């Protein structure tokens with residue numbers, strides 16, 4: 001219907017633009033992104049320019065065309081709404097693809113721009129570390145990942161495994177464990193505990209791993225922590241007690257499986273894995289990097 005309207009010759013500019021905008025939305029709703037793009041491009045530099053830009057930004061994000069998304073976001077009016085977080089993430093998406101394809105210089109360029117847009121971008125620091133690690137510079141990687149602490153320590157859980165792998169490659173496991181212990185002390189998190197538990201188990205054995213989890217559970221009583229404690233207890237308990245512990249662990253684990261999710265702050269969507277962009281609402285950095293249950297029972 002809107003197509004017919006657009007094709008008529010007797011419309012004023014305003015009426016034609018309005019019909020075009022409706023047509024673009026029809027295409028967008030139908031998932032016909034190419035056709036929607038063509039329509040909204042026609043509306044650029046008209047009185048519906050801002051409306052067109054916002055829809056183009058949506059389209060290019062759906063298509064993962066990050067270069068075009070950057071161009072549109074930079075053209076958007078900046079009063080009131082800031083697009084730094086979004087644009088920074090678009091550069092991070094480019095960097096991530098560049099690292100995967102060993103285009104290291106391009107990746108560095110994108111990371112630099114991501115940090116220019118958002119100095120506090122944890123994701124950019126993580127990618128900078130990934131880039132150094134991919135180039136075989138583990139010390140450089142460690143320096144980049146450690147910056148996360150000053151940017152936003154809640155995200156340290158996301159770099160714990162990376163840090164430990166780099167320390168292991170450098171033959172400095174003990175230093176890595178010291179660092180993780182101090183992080184855990186200051187910024188309690190189940191994923192940090194998880195990472196440290198595995199290394200403690202490997203390096204110091206089941207008893208040390210058990211004590212680590214027990215102390216942490218006292219400090220921070222959560223069901224997920226209890227689940228971990230039972231896992232550790234199974235490793236250290238005398239054979240005669242193992243069946244009982246197994247039983248309790250099964251019960252607790254059945255429950256924690258349901259609550260151990262990441263939850264989007266913007267729309268409430270829950271997921272087992274961490275996302276930089278919510279798959280449900282499309283928001284960027286709307287997932288706190290902590291499982292939901294950690295919030296619910298922590299003192």
Ligand SMILES: [Zn+2]
Pocket residue numbers: 264265266267268269278279280281282283286
């Ligand atoms: Zn969401």
